[in-house]
Amino acid sequence: MTATPRTSPDELPLRPELRGRTPYGAPQLQVSYRLNTNENPHPLPDELLATLGEALGHAAVDLNRYPDRDAVALRADLAAYLSRGGAPIEPAQVWAANGSNEVLQQLLQAFGGAGRTALGFTPSYSMHPIISAGTGTAWVDGHRRADFTIDAAQAVAQVREVRPDVVFVTSPNNPTGTAVALETVEQLHDATEGMVVVDEAYAEFARTGTPSALTLLPGRPRLVVSRTMSKAFGMAGLRLGYLAADPAVVDAVQLVRLPYHLSSLTQAAARAALAHTDALLATVDAVKDQRDRIVAALPGLGLTSVPSDANFVLFGRFADAPAAWRALLDRDVLVRDVGIPGWLRVTAGTPAETDAFLAALTAVAPDHRLGD
Template identity: 80%
Template sequence: MTGLPVRPEFEGRSPYGAPQVPAAHRLNTNENPYPLPDELLADLGAALGAAALELNRYPDRDALDLRADLATYLSRSGTAVTPDQVWAANGSNEILQQLSQVFGGAGRMALGFTPSYSMHPLITASTGGTFVDGHRRADFTIDPDAAVAQVRELRPDVVFVTSPNNPTGTAVALDTITALHDATEGVLVVDEAYTEFARPGTPSALTLLEGRPRLVVSRTMSKAFGMAGLRLGYLAADPAVVDALQLVRLPYHLSSLTQAAARTALAHTDALLATVDAVKHERDRIVAALPGLGLTSVPSDANFVLFGGFADAPAVWQGLLDRGVLVRDVGLPGWLRVTAGTPAETDAFLTALGEVVAAPGLGG
């Protein structure tokens, strides 16, 4: 970018991304490993064909039918959500970007608790805001007292909480979320991209929405629904938040094809979510196997595991890749992250990991 009049806050930054190097087992991007069911593929073809007949026309700019379907899905959890509380966009990243455009921006501050989703500071910078790191304990949990004190001191305009957290995997207690909401004068965004994979008894922040007009819960269809290629994110919040977001959304931001595909997928919710238990089983299988290799992990409510105890994590990453298994180096010394895949992928990962940690200097 030398010689270009790039904004100063982007100088020296690297774009978000995960290495997509050739590997027999790609376990680095937290995708659902299972293909879409045949009955959904058939209905998708019909739905997209019907939508294509009117591609000469703009799509429904408010995505009313899609938002109604998303509200129905969210309400299945036992917390009633109405269509006017729901907004949808091209992936949860666009949701987060729109929130930052409305509630953050130039002269405003966002607070997050790292390590967490690395797009939060990037989106904050892209919208002209300042990101402040709230940090976590050594076990990667949020210290609620320290976090609340920091919120009261800094008075951020946007507070990001990722639950389950990425890259560490653990969900944030509702008491912590409530305390942060009550301490801030800004909006609290709870990023729940992985919530369908949470361990039993782990509640969603959806249960906190009533009476909290500054609380936003962000979701995605990329993970549990196995629709990463669709790029459909959404949120639930007070209707006033949804109204505010429409001030910054681009005209007709969700294509007719995206809306049709998402609605078709939601009509097959049960079939799509049938893979969740299988993924959770492989996640728990990985966690159970790690101590036998002299390694440890962070308790996970997501479809991935942060595992560690390495003297040289980058060397372990390379050793796994040399054996055909691609995992994610998230930049935490001594730690790597692996996506829970199919049983065969778990076999390949555990076999490769056993070989690598047995090599001198790479284990714990």
């Protein structure tokens, strides 16, 4: 039997700005040491697993009914968690969705769209321009210095020139790990009439003394801070992200959210996890220790890193980063090639994973580092 030729998406009446694009995704390969997607390597504590089973069992009884459309109880729990940081947050200021990516999508559906523009300071989280394209929002690359930090004066000048409807600031930044000064966020906010979204997916891993943009929310209704339970909470499989902002922002995203977008099971699991916040976040210091261990080891291998406030390290420099990535993979260690010439990114894992990574890098570095 003759096989039917496969149709390409570009042969369909696809929107022009989506033609030729490829889906987002990190390589999913069978290796012993998978350090490319910034997951928390520590399993959930036994006491949470027991609570999860009970919570999901209770939620399952009512699966014939739609979930709480507004996730009121979950938003109250998230507000209580955020308020632990010293900046009081009310439940009306919080909105939750299926991962922070859906939160960002809803923000762009509400404040971006056709004829509107989003600006972000690249290299940064690659989903920002992808979600922008998916919502019909034009994308503009902002500027960073050679050390990947943001020059506040230059950034403000570009924002005033472009006049974007949405400005993305990722802090700590992915893939570089650098945090953004609150003064820079303030200046960017004051320079635009659009929304400013501070993506704080890795905030819990920040070094001591690194403040959160949550403290800037009072009096700034155009400022949004997005967070996730995928990283520090170790709940990547749950897909729960959330934002904190003025209640008017929450009202706005509810205009575009799908009805009953957050399942009863997701809400129950997230609330169970938040009830065990201290146990879940107990692994954060262990992850930070491995991050700092990687940073400390790099100079001895003739390599360097970008200062990191996240659970990963951007390291280099390499004469050919893709070749170095392949050489590490050949030694059963998967890191991330983020497309920055000369640099690779590694997730801080368990001590055993760090051992394996550093052993592989020790073997690889002499043949691949820049200048050798």
